[in-house]
Structure formats: C-alpha cells, structure tokens
Amino acid sequence: xxxxxxxxxxxLSKWPVTWVVIGVWLTLNLSFGYMFDYLSYRDAVSSGxxxxxxxxxxxxxxxxxxxxxxxxxxMFGGALVVILAALATGSGYGWNTWRTVFTxxxxxxxxLGGTMLALAVLLAVFAVLTLLADLAASSVVxxxxxxxxxxxxxxxxxxxxxxxxxxxAMWAAAGALIGIVARSPALSVGLGLVWQLVVENLLRGVGSxxxxxxxxxxxxxxxxxxSLAGALGSTTESEAxxxxxxxxxxxxxxxxxxxxxxxxxxxxxxxxxxxRRDA
Amino acid sequence: xxxxxxxxxxxxxxxxxxxxVDAVSLTVRQGEIYGFLGPNAAGKTxxxxxxxxxxxxxxxxxRVLDGRPGDPSxxxxxxALIEGPGFYPYLSGRDNLRVLARYxxxxxxxxxxxxxxxxxxxxxGDAFKSYSLGMKQRLGVAAALLGxxxxxxxxxxxxxxxxxxxxxxxxxxxxxxxxxxxxxxxxHLLGEVQQICDRVGVIADGRLLTESxxxxxxxxxxxxxxxxxxxxxxxxxxxxxxxxxLRRTADGGLQVATGSDRSPEIVRALVHAGVEVHExxxxxxxxxxxxxxxxxxxxxxxxxAPREEMAR
Numbered sequence: 001x002x003x004x005x006x007x008x009x010x011x012l013s014k015w016p017v018t019w020v021v022i023g024v025w026l027t028l029n030l031s032f033g034y035m036f037d038y039l040s041y042r043d044a045v046s047s048g049x050x051x052x053x054x055x056x057x058x059x060x061x062x063x064x065x066x067x068x069x070x071x072x073x074x075m076f077g078g079a080l081v082v083i084l085a086a087l088a089t090g091s092g093y094g095w096n097t098w099r100t101v102f103t104x105x106x107x108x109x110x111x112l113g114g115t116m117l118a119l120a121v122l123l124a125v126f127a128v129l130t131l132l133a134d135l136a137a138s139s140v141v142x143x144x145x146x147x148x149x150x151x152x153x154x155x156x157x158x159x160x161x162x163x164x165x166x167x168x169a170m171w172a173a174a175g176a177l178i179g180i181v182a183r184s185p186a187l188s189v190g191l192g193l194v195w196q197l198v199v200e201n202l203l204r205g206v207g208s209x210x211x212x213x214x215x216x217x218x219x220x221x222x223x224x225x226x227s228l229a230g231a232l233g234s235t236t237e238s239e240a241x242x243x244x245x246x247x248x249x250x251x252x253x254x255x256x257x258x259x260x261x262x263x264x265x266x267x268x269x270x271x272x273x274x275x276r277r278d279a
Numbered sequence: 280x281x282x283x284x285x286x287x288x289x290x291x292x293x294x295x296x297x298x299x300v301d302a303v304s305l306t307v308r309q310g311e312i313y314g315f316l317g318p319n320a321a322g323k324t325x326x327x328x329x330x331x332x333x334x335x336x337x338x339x340x341x342r343v344l345d346g347r348p349g350d351p352s353x354x355x356x357x358x359a360l361i362e363g364p365g366f367y368p369y370l371s372g373r374d375n376l377r378v379l380a381r382y383x384x385x386x387x388x389x390x391x392x393x394x395x396x397x398x399x400x401x402x403x404g405d406a407f408k409s410y411s412l413g414m415k416q417r418l419g420v421a422a423a424l425l426g427x428x429x430x431x432x433x434x435x436x437x438x439x440x441x442x443x444x445x446x447x448x449x450x451x452x453x454x455x456x457x458x459x460x461x462x463x464x465x466x467h468l469l470g471e472v473q474q475i476c477d478r479v480g481v482i483a484d485g486r487l488l489t490e491s492x493x494x495x496x497x498x499x500x501x502x503x504x505x506x507x508x509x510x511x512x513x514x515x516x517x518x519x520x521x522x523x524x525l526r527r528t529a530d531g532g533l534q535v536a537t538g539s540d541r542s543p544e545i546v547r548a549l550v551h552a553g554v555e556v557h558e559x560x561x562x563x564x565x566x567x568x569x570x571x572x573x574x575x576x577x578x579x580x581x582x583x584a585p586r587e588e589m590a591r
Contacts, residue, residue: 003381003382003383003384004382006381007378007379007381007382008378010374010377010378010381011367011370011374011378014369014370014374015367015369016369095365095366095367095368096362096363096365097365097366097367098365099333099361099362099365100364100365100366100379100422101379101382102331102332102333102349103331103332103333103354103357103359103361104354104379104382104383104422104425105351105354105355105382105383105426106351106382106383107351111382114382278328278333278334278335279328279333279334
C-alpha cells in the first residue's frame with residue numbers, strides 16, 4: 001500500500017488538475033468568504049447599518065475562520081473535490097493507465113488504496129491551505145477595518161479542520177466511486193455534479209412537501225455534509241447571508257456518523273467494482 | 280529452451296452470447312519468441328489480457344510462469360504491453376516510468392536502464408503527450424522491461440509504426456530475446472512474425488487453428504522440375520525417388536515433395552535417361568500463403584484489413 005501511495009502521490013502531485021482545483025477552491029473561498037463580505041461590511045458602515053456591520057465583522061474575524069472555512073464545502077468545495085476524485089479514477093480508464101498499473105504487479109486493492117490515500121494527503125493539503133488562506137485574509141480584513149484580531153481556540157480550529165477533512169473525504173470517495181463505475185472521466189464528472197448540485201437539492205425541495213421523502217433526504221450525503229458545517233457554526237442556507245448547502249437538519253454527531261458511513265461505503269463499493277470487474 | 284512457461288488449457292472468454300476466445304490451448308516455451316498470429320478481432324488481445332489477469336476467463340485455465348495469471352508474484356516477472364501504451368499524458372516519459380517503478384519498489388536506476396534499452400533516454404524528460412507514436416510504443420516496451428522480467432507479452436508492438444520504426448522494434452525484440460527473455464508477441468503482420476518468431480500460434484474467430492514452428496507451418500519444401508518430355512521425366516523421378524507426392528503444375532512443371540538435397544540425384548537420373556532438364560529449384564510456401572489457406576473462410580468475415588497489410 002505504501003508503494004502504491006508513493007506512486008499515486010507522484011502522479012497526482014504533478015497533475016495540473018490537482019492544483020487547478022485547489023486554486024479555484026481557494027479563490028472561491030476567499031472571494032465569497034471574505035472579499036464580498038468585506039465589501040458588504042463597508043456598505044453597511046457607510047449606510048449606518050451598524051447591526052449588519054457587526055454581524056459581518058464577527059464572520060470576518062479570525063475567530064470565525066473555522067466556520068467560514070467549512071461553509072463552502074458542502075456544496076461548491078465538495079463539487080470541486082468530486083471533480084478531482086472522479087477525474088483521478090475515471091481518467092485511468094480514458095488513458096488506459098489502470099490497465100498499465102494492473103499489469104505491473106500491485107494488487108488492484110492496493111492500487112486503489114494508493115489512489116485514495118494520495119487523494120487524502122492532497123485533501124489534507126487542501127484543508128490546511130484553506131485554513132491558512134482564511135486566517136491570512138481575515139487578519140488583513142480586520143487590520144484594514146482597524147479591528148482587534150481575535151484568534152480562534154486550538155480546539156475550535158481542530159474541529160473546523162477535522163470537519164473540513166471529513167466533508168471533503170466523503171465527497172472524494174463519492175467522486176472516486178463514480179469515476180470507477182462510469183469508467184469515463186467526462187461522464188463521471190457530469191454524474192457527480194448533477195447529483196450533488198441538482199438532484200440532492202431537488203429531492204430536498206420535494207421532500208419538504210412529501211413527508212416520506214423528507215426522511216430520505218435527511219440522510220443524503222449532502223445533508224450530512226451541510227449539517228456538519230451548520231453544526232460547526234456556519235450560517236445555514238435558510239438564514240440571511242447563509243451559504244448554500246449549509247443545513248441544520250442533523251446534529252453534529254449524527255452528521256459525523258453519517259459521513260463516516262458514506263465514506264466507508266463509497267470506498268468499499270469502489271474496491272468491490274474495481275477488483276471484480278474485467279479491466 | 281523447452282520448458283513451457285505459458286500454458287493455456289481450453290481458455291475461453293464469452294461476452295454475453297459472443298465467444299471471443301474459444302477453447303484456446305497454447306504453449307509458450309522458455310527462451311523462444313512466440314508469434315500469436317491472427318487477423319483483427321481474432322481474439323489475440325483478449326487471450327493476452329487473460330494471461331496477465333486483466334480479464335477473467337469464462338472457462339478453461341492458464342498457467343504463467345507456474346503461477347496464476349494476474350497474481351502479483353507472477354506479474355513481477357512479466358512485462359506486458361497490452362492494447363497499446365497507456366500513460367499519463369501530462370507526465371514525462373521518465374516520470375511515467377517512475378510512477379510504475381514506485382508501484383514495484385524499483386529505483387530510478389531501473390527507470391534509466393529501461394529508457395536506455397529503448398533508446399529514449401534523451402527524450403525521457405519530454406511530456407508523454409508530445410511523443411510520436413513510435414516513441415509511445417517504445418515507452419510501452421520500456422514499461423514492460425521494468426524489473427527485468429523473464430517473460431515479455433507484447434500486443435501488436437509494431438502497430439502504427441512506420442517501416443523504420445517497425446524494423447527498430449523487431450530489432451529490439453530480437454535483442455531482448457537474445458538476452459534470454461521469452462517473448463510472446465501478437466501480430467496480424469505475417470512478415471513480422473516470419474522474420475522474428477521461433478514458433479507461431481494462428482488464431483481466427485477465437486479458435487487456435489494451429490501451433491508449430493514457422494518452418495513446420497510453411498510445410499516441407501518441395502522441388503519444381505521443368506524437363507522435356509514431361510511424361511518421361513515423371514517416370515524417371517518416380518522410379519528414382521520411389522513413392523513420392525508428384526504433381527503437375529498448371530504451366531507444365533512437376534512439383535516433387537522432397538527436399539533440395541535430392542536435386543543432384545534427380546538431375547543425374549533425368550540426364551541419364553535422356554531427359555532435357557530446363558530448371559530445377561526448391562519451392563517453399565510463405566507464411567502468408569499458409570495463413571490465408573488456414574483463415575480464408577473465416578478471415579473475410581472477421582476483418583476488413585486489406586490483404587496487402589496482412590502481408591507487410
């Protein structure tokens with residue numbers, strides 16, 4: 001497994017897609033998490049809306065970094081991670097690299113394990129870079145606004161980082177599974193995005209009208225990810241200024257449990273398909 | 280040279296109702312270059328894919344290097360290039376090999392040696408996507424050579440190469456075989472197989488039609504004799520050689536099923552009997568002729584590949 005991890009880290013770290021996805025996420029995160037909020041804050045100050053200005057400032061403060069960091073992950077950050085993981089596994093069929101790897105000797109399970117672990121390492125980099133970028137942006141905004149810097153406690157930081165990792169890991173496992181099942185990078189990205197951005201939202205919309213369907217939508221992967229973000233303090237999508245995808249459906253513990261179930265199930269299914277099917 | 284290292288027994292693969300490989304039993308012996316010959320869609324690639332564990336057989340079995348196809352311990356001794364080279368286009372040729380080397384805990388030195396063997400060291404730093412078809416094929420062979428395998432399985436290694444590239448690839452295969460490796464290569468190019476292979480298996484419509492040496496496949500040589508008068512010549516040859524397959528050809532010659540070592544004896548007898556000998560020469564069937572004899576009823580349905588290409 002270590003040999004497979006080293007091999008996959010080499011190819012994924014040199015893959016432009018990896019860094020494009022991380023770069024796009026950081027740009028979106030800083031734009032929607034800090035730049036637009038800061039511009040809104042300035043508007044609120046100039047129009048004398050002190051209540052809104054205070055609320056925005058509290059979100060922009062370093063103390064709010066953990067919740068801001070996870071706010072974009074259930075939907076947009078997750079979508080980018082699905083793209084990355086679906087391409088990481090699906091392109092192996094387009095380029096026939098799975099076949100090349102399988103003829104080199106590693107067990108299929110070991111090769112998949114290497115891919116998943118390498119993705120996990122890159123997602124840890126993704127989460128840490130997000131945290132550092134958000135802390136830096138927050139510090140700059142607060143300095144410009146002439147406010148004191150209030151730092152989050154280490155425990156809160158760790159919770160935010162752990163939550164972010166769990167959310168992106170679950171979406172990565174989903175993307176990897178879709179890539180393997182679809183055996184095509186384009187199809188897998190399309191399917192992943194349609195599920196995450198369209199189907200789940202539609203189901204939640206219909207679920208609010210149909211009781212039996214609501215119990216199903218309460219346990220969807222996106223619901224678990226959004227609920228964890230909500231439990232970590234992100235403003236829910238139903239509140240003013242809330243991020244899309246952030247929910248208050250499940251408790252933090254329920255969300256973590258459900259995310260872990262999905263993570264394990266997606267990886268197990270991917271392993272089952274990859275090892276059972278002709279390459 | 281004689282120990283079998285690839286043995287299949289009634290190896291069969293079906294996709295739905297379609298039988299792609301039908302009870303193929305072949306044997307590849309250590310140290311030989313074995314040509315797996317057949318038209319397009321004959322079942323060559325599927326057979327090779329079963330030998331490296333990419334595809335599971337529907338029925339039958341195979342042993343490769345005394346192990347199960349696809350078993351990691353077996354694959355470490357096998358180098359394979361199946362269905363063309365599959366590499367990451369954004370990585371350099373060298374980095375592609377490094378990725379594969381890491382899977383097998385091989386070193387960068389192993390990578391450089393493999394690149395060197397296929398004359399790609401100088402271009403190893405270029406992105407794979409910038410390679411010509413010939414360079415991509417050579418990188419595929421380099422990947423197959425990682426770890427110094429005992430058995431090389433090369434699926435149409437000259438596919439898409441220009442004549443010079445094909446000659447280079449043949450030379451490379453010969454060189455690898457000379458180093459003591461066993462090579463199993465599939466091809467639909469008869470000339471290629473005839474030039475480099477020790478033994479041949481001919482497959483069409485998923486069935487192995489025959490398996491033998493190139494010489495055996497081409498058949499025993501015969502002699503073409505042109506002499507006057509033909510009838511007298513026929514009698515003299517029959518009385519000289521005894522029971523022998525002797526046929527008249529359409530243009531009045533005599534085709535005698537015997538080796539060229541009997542030529543002096545035949546000439547002496549004919550001259551002694553007062554027969555005028557105009558010509559006597561050995562006749563050998565080409566592998567191409569043999570191949571089309573074997574596959575002609577099937578070949579038309581199985582492939583659209585022009586006959587000229589088959590004969591290249």
